[in-house]
Amino acid sequence: MDTTGEVGSFFKSAFSVDNVIFGFDGGDLKVLLIQRGQAPFKDKWALPGDLVYPNEDLDTAAERVLEQLTGLRGVYLEQVKTFGAVNRHPLGRVITVAYISLIKISNYTVTAASFAQSAQWHTIDKVGDLAFDHNEILESCLRRLKRKVRTAPIGFELLPPKFTLTELQQLYDSVLQLPKRLDKRNFRKKILSMNLLVECPEMQEGVAHRPAKLYKFDREKYLQLMNEGFVFDI
Amino acid sequence: MDTTGEVGSFFKSAFSVDNVIFGFDGGDLKVLLIQRGQAPFKDKWALPGDLVYPNEDLDTAAERVLEQLTGLRGVYLEQVKTFGAVNRHPLGRVITVAYISLIKISNYTVTAASFAQSAQWHTIDKVGDLAFDHNEILESCLRRLKRKVRTAPIGFELLPPKFTLTELQQLYDSVLQLPKRLDKRNFRKKILSMNLLVECPEMQEGVAHRPAKLYKFDREKYLQLMNEGFVFDI
DNA sequence: GAACTTATTGTTATTTTCACACCAATTACC
DNA sequence: GGTAATTGGTGTGAAAATAACAATAAGTTC
Numbered sequence: 001m002d003t004t005g006e007v008g009s010f011f012k013s014a015f016s017v018d019n020v021i022f023g024f025d026g027g028d029l030k031v032l033l034i035q036r037g038q039a040p041f042k043d044k045w046a047l048p049g050d051l052v053y054p055n056e057d058l059d060t061a062a063e064r065v066l067e068q069l070t071g072l073r074g075v076y077l078e079q080v081k082t083f084g085a086v087n088r089h090p091l092g093r094v095i096t097v098a099y100i101s102l103i104k105i106s107n108y109t110v111t112a113a114s115f116a117q118s119a120q121w122h123t124i125d126k127v128g129d130l131a132f133d134h135n136e137i138l139e140s141c142l143r144r145l146k147r148k149v150r151t152a153p154i155g156f157e158l159l160p161p162k163f164t165l166t167e168l169q170q171l172y173d174s175v176l177q178l179p180k181r182l183d184k185r186n187f188r189k190k191i192l193s194m195n196l197l198v199e200c201p202e203m204q205e206g207v208a209h210r211p212a213k214l215y216k217f218d219r220e221k222y223l224q225l226m227n228e229g230f231v232f233d234i
Numbered sequence: 235m236d237t238t239g240e241v242g243s244f245f246k247s248a249f250s251v252d253n254v255i256f257g258f259d260g261g262d263l264k265v266l267l268i269q270r271g272q273a274p275f276k277d278k279w280a281l282p283g284d285l286v287y288p289n290e291d292l293d294t295a296a297e298r299v300l301e302q303l304t305g306l307r308g309v310y311l312e313q314v315k316t317f318g319a320v321n322r323h324p325l326g327r328v329i330t331v332a333y334i335s336l337i338k339i340s341n342y343t344v345t346a347a348s349f350a351q352s353a354q355w356h357t358i359d360k361v362g363d364l365a366f367d368h369n370e371i372l373e374s375c376l377r378r379l380k381r382k383v384r385t386a387p388i389g390f391e392l393l394p395p396k397f398t399l400t401e402l403q404q405l406y407d408s409v410l411q412l413p414k415r416l417d418k419r420n421f422r423k424k425i426l427s428m429n430l431l432v433e434c435p436e437m438q439e440g441v442a443h444r445p446a447k448l449y450k451f452d453r454e455k456y457l458q459l460m461n462e463g464f465v466f467d468i
Numbered sequence: 469g470a471a472c473t474t475a476t477t478g479t480t481a482t483t484t485t486c487a488c489a490c491c492a493a494t495t496a497c498c
Numbered sequence: 499g500g501t502a503a504t505t506g507g508t509g510t511g512a513a514a515a516t517a518a519c520a521a522t523a524a525g526t527t528c
Contacts (some may be wrong), residue, residue, distance in 0.1 A: 058318035
């Protein structure tokens, strides 16, 4: 959220959106943060966000924030929770609607946005003190992600279109952070038995060991199964 | 939501809370609606709600709306989703934060609030056309309730402190509205095996058939089990 | 070709889920 | 006071899902 100046002088009350943008680099779950250039909380890391324009829907505002920062459109976006403590913003009454977005980290390039030079991926469990109530917002969104990734096929949003089963499992392991990692054989059996993955003809390349099969997520198939009452569950 | 007059004259943008108050009368899941006295949507049924005061937290506003209407305090309240379509309110830009509350219907008395004479319980699947986007809000909250009632022990909030297993099952049946009712024997086995219910010494009274045992929900026990990693699931 | 690294695959025991029917206790009515 | 009516309460077996577990295969590097 970056509301310096406007708040207090223009709105009696205002609403903003804040965007928890998740990415996965093959090892860790990451969140995209920006470093604030002005007071309040100058130099602190914060969630990207903005005031909602007078003629803008909430979802549209969240899409805009995401696109301005990453250049990406049409990505997964989900409203999570609204934060409205009276004093959460030092310059006035601003309630903020928190969104999760899930992007393929390789699609993101630092050069996409005007303020992108101050944006940076942070490993999820190494995020320090954030501006405003953004630590609380991040917590909420992470909890939501942990639940949702098990009950809807949204993990694929964080992976490239073609991925190996090991990559998929690593994704689940780093999102869920369970005391024990998932069992490799059981995980493969379960995910393949859903018939939501299609095998690609080509194989993984550029690795110094046996290359793995590549798979794609079959969204058509998922929608079809949904209609028949299928419930995704890992 | 009842914002006539203030909107447009006072706020450039405003936020409100709307409260989906659920109750259960032994047969059907119900929602408490009020009939609007003024334009817009005069005479239409609507969710109870109000603008959030400048120095009021969102949760506090939801509690206030609930208390003004029902006289009840300290009941279950959960934020669900925020609705912010540009034209959702005909008199100005108002985004609204939707809450669920669960109350014991027998605790509610029509006389509790000033505008209570226009409030009435409606069976959930006989709710007609509501004011604003309140049908959409109700849908969202009902979906949330259906999910949450299976994964957290919140069903008890809708029942009197002492209840029979049949009453509990009827509650689940009417909330979930599954194609088939739950199996009596399996339901009882499952709920009792959680060890969250304690048997009361007295029995059901005033029924023209074999009286059932009464049970209470043991909240202490639940919190203790939670800490040990127990997950409520029906 | 030997060492190294990751990919791939199946079995068994345990637990959970699901389907299913009869006797018990009380009231209402004759 | 007996009989009908109503709901309360209980157990078992089959099927499915879960969980625990290790050896071989296919590449790369040196």
